[in-house]
Amino acid sequence: MPTALQTAGPNGARRDTVLVVDDSPDIRLLMRITLGKKYEVLETDSGMQGIELIQLYQPPLILLDIMMPGAIDGLQVLDFVKPFSPRDVVVWVESKLQ
Numbered sequence: 675m676p677t678a679l680q681t682a683g684p685n686g687a688r689r690d691t692v693l694v695v696d697d698s699p700d701i702r703l704l705m706r707i708t709l710g711k712k713y714e715v716l717e718t719d720s721g722m723q724g725i726e727l728i729q730l731y732q733p734p735l736i737l738l739d740i741m742m743p744g745a746i747d748g749l750q751v752l753d754f755v756k757p758f759s760p761r762d763v764v765v766w767v768e769s770k771l772q
Contacts, residue, residue: 690714691731695724695751696739705737721746725754736764 694705694717702717709715718724740748
């Protein structure tokens, strides 16, 4: 289930919104704590929900984990983002926490 913190609402997000798509709760928490003071943070743990949030909020910045389990991984989300919103900035996040 996606968690939306201080969302701007449907029909386009404000320019200071960041979407975090990562299956790691620790990474999402770190991004929420780090970025939440200055930016509106949307977050989800799955590629499919990431695509839904991109369509709904059109965030200008997306922090995307490439290696995610499930039917849609980060590369597939990236493939979706490019034609849908070519001006958005996507930061590719790849990490292994042990």
